[in-house]
Amino acid sequence: MSAMGLLVTLEGGPGSGTAEQALLLRQSLDGEGVPADFVQPGGEDAWLVPDGQRAPEWPPASRVAPFLFAVTHLADTWHHLAAPGVAAGSIVILDRYRTTLLAHARARKLDAEWAAATVAVLRPADVAIYLRSDPVRQLDRLLRAGQALRGWQVGIDVGAARGTGFAGAFRAYQSTVSRQFDALAGPGRLLVLDGDCDPAVLQRQIHDAVITALEAVG
């Protein structure tokens, strides 16, 4: 294990399996004696949202403020929850980070260049993996998990739900988000994996990518 750990991020839309795969990765690394932490931004430790309260309910026309709130949240997550583990030599696995935020920002018509330059202040991931998933599959997973759809997941603030209902809006909005993920992918930037393949196969691919990165840093 190197003196410095790794920051691994799993990126994707809601229901794409990022949290499930992050937990599986931590378990498999733990089983091999590799220290690993799983951090989910938005947990109870985040000071931005006081205990027992929810994040601000932004007016539908707000664009810049919600984005900056989310950037603040990720910066805080990195500093207080992830950085100590990385500094201690662990592999810290974040369930969604810069790329997911940027994909949503672009889908919400924020200026892509400005958003990217703003997010660039966050410590980049050593391994960033995008779990590409069909929005129909995403929706199915969320509903099977008993989750009620939230406004931001269906793009209600950008008018995606107009006349289509929540399910239709989810598919339409997440398709837009998916296209933005694809636009952000590229050699050396984002490893794209099929989030809809067999979870065990997907986990092996993720695991191998992390081990390869780990070996590369010595």
Added chain:
Amino acid sequence: MIASEKGERRDMRPPVRRGSGRLIAFEGMDGSGKSTQSRLLFRWLQAQGAAVAQTAWNSSPLVAPAIHRGKSTRSLVPLTFSLVHACDFADRFERIILPHLEAGHTVVADRYVFTGMARDAARGVDPAWLRQLYDFAPLPHLTFYCAIEPEVAVQRLLSGRPRIKYYEAGLDVDPQAVDRRRAFVRFQGRIADEYGRMAKEFGFVTLDATRPLAEQQRDVREAVADVLGGLDASALVASGRGTEEQ
């Protein structure tokens, strides 16, 4: 990047409709008297019958709980301090400043983006990144910089309350400091240096904040009258004299 032409929209993001409103900002370190000057101007403009709004730094009700929590638990590091205050500004910009400007109103801002740029740069955040961070906001038509020495500012502050606050003394970046007053002077001195650089870069109108309030306000009103037109600055200067405590 930021365009140099004052009053023009700077590559604003997201795109917004331009209105005919006017934006007037007051900047300066804590204790410089900028809030008093901005309040006097706001009341004068109201008395003149102008459609005017005011907004103050760190006053978004949506972001306030996060800022309060961050400060009270001292969880804020320079980057999150910077971002959460940019978020506060963005919320007020989208919901207050921009609608008023688009409606053709005058907006008086007690602190504007330059506060974030100065404070955060003094905390070690990259100034170039800060400029792009605030690139969604237009430059004011007038920016008054209330210039004062930190030693004078700290005397003013301590005349009205028992102690200097943790973050205004920059103790988050000066944790070994044992004397909060000296830490304030050091930290605010760095902020003043940043303001000094920005005064040239952005064409601030510098006010000597040690002068009598009414004299400063007279200069403010004359400058504002030039920008807005149709205002009688000289007739109303006296009404502000002695009506506000520094």
